[in-house]
Amino acid sequence: MLPPLPVAGFTPFTTIDYPGRLSAVVFCQGCPWRCPYCHNAAFRSFSAVGEIPWTEVVRKLWGRRGWIEAVVFSGGEPTAHPGLGAAMEEVREMGFGIGLHTAGAYPEAFRKVVDKADWVGLDVKAPFGPLYDRIAGASGAAQRVFESLQILLASGKPYQLRTTVDPRFMTSEDVREINAEVGECGAAPVTVQTAQPLGLLAE
């Protein structure tokens, strides 16, 4: 039996995490990357146990039926966890649609769950070169996200590509380069978010 999904946080209602659908958000514990503008720094450690047992998340979601249309799995990095697919299936059986936020760090895990999602938000943090790995704080990050992008496009799932612009690292020219690169793959341009000072890490 797979370990249950470790959950770091739960938002019962949001209008902004899944475009066009009223949703709840399940924040998974653990992320392999260390983006300097991360808003969810407390969710990144893999050694921390999720704050909310999965059974409690399910109980909360039963109470949201009729109020929300979908559940978004976010993080942290949801695809880090082998229990994600089973959690998505359980949520589907409860009657909810499913959104998935991912940074694309685990393309093979993403491949296994993408068909269980109705919509995917994929971060594209930088042009697919050295800057990508610098922002993610991990070598090979650019290649992993590029693979995840191919998997997403091949799936035919509705999606949004999202780029966070932290002016310490990214310029408008970098965003143009991202759009040229994803455009060559046949993807729509990225939605740009601006890094907020509260999200900057003091590491």
Ligand code: SF4
């Ligand atoms: S991928 Fe997301 S959760 Fe992970 S460090 Fe970067 S911004 Fe934070």
